[in-house]
Amino acid sequence: MRRSILVFTVTCGTLVAPMSVSAQWLPARRLVADTIVLRDSVATFGPTAPVSKPVSAASAMGAKARARIDSVVAMARAQLDKRYRFGGETPKGFDCSGLVRYVMAALDVSLPRTAREQARIGEAIPMDTAQLRPGDLLLFGRKGRVTHIGIYVGGGRMVHASTKAHRVVERPLLRKPAPGIVPWIGARRLLATTDSLTVSPRRDSLPNGG
Structure with missing residues (x-):
């Protein structure tokens, strides 16, 4: 009497892919050594590819940097x-670059006085809110000339000293163009994201060759 066994082959895909299951009748003598026949199922063992887990920006960042x-x-x-206050750089009154300089000085990061000079410090970051990190500097101006600067605080929002509001405010970074609103033209990263560094001091050219 010829004996056959129903073999189920289970193929595992990636973490997000569903499992695929196939079944076929095989003669018992054709079973390979790495197939274990159980009463209700068959488990096949073999080499598996390592699964790489995505690393979030927060988990990749050192504790001190965070x-x-x-x-x-x-x-x-x-x-x-x-x-x-034009020219102000204390809590008694700030202009845009004075606010940035005051905030960064609390971390022993010394910056130049004007927005145009501050815009040359650190690493240029793409103008993509998904790539911004809290603490990045946001540059505003026209034709490559930086005339205003603020601090990204996360969640698509920024803090800056506003001439229009006559005070320091928090507002969304992205707004519809309107009279009196200076467009966003760039971003810079001063704070390193590892514990080994405290500041990225490199000076680069201004956005758009300014």
Whole structure:
């Protein structure tokens, strides 16, 4: 009497792919050594490819770097509603670059005084909110000339000293063009995302060759 066994072959895909299951009748003598026949199922063992888990920006960041970035956001928000004052760089009054300089000084990061000079410090970041991190500097201007600067605080929002509101405010980064609104033209990253560094001091050219 010829004996056959129903063999189920289970193929596992990636973590997000569903399993595919196929079945076929095979003579018992054709079963390979790495196939274990159970009463209700068949388990096949073989080499499996390592699964790479996605690493979020937060988990990839060192603890000290995360603390520095959190400090920048907290310091920037602590200045909300402080009045705008041209040339100001203290809580008695800020202009845009004075606010950025004051906040970064709390982390022992020394910056030049003007927005145009500050825009040359650090690493250029693509103008993509998905790639921004809290603590990045946001540059505003026209034709490559930086005339305004603010601090990204996450969630698509920024803190800056507003001449229009006459105070330090938090608002969405992306807004519809309107009279009096200077367009966003670039971003810079000063704070490193590893514990081995405290600041990226490199000076680059201004966006769009300015």
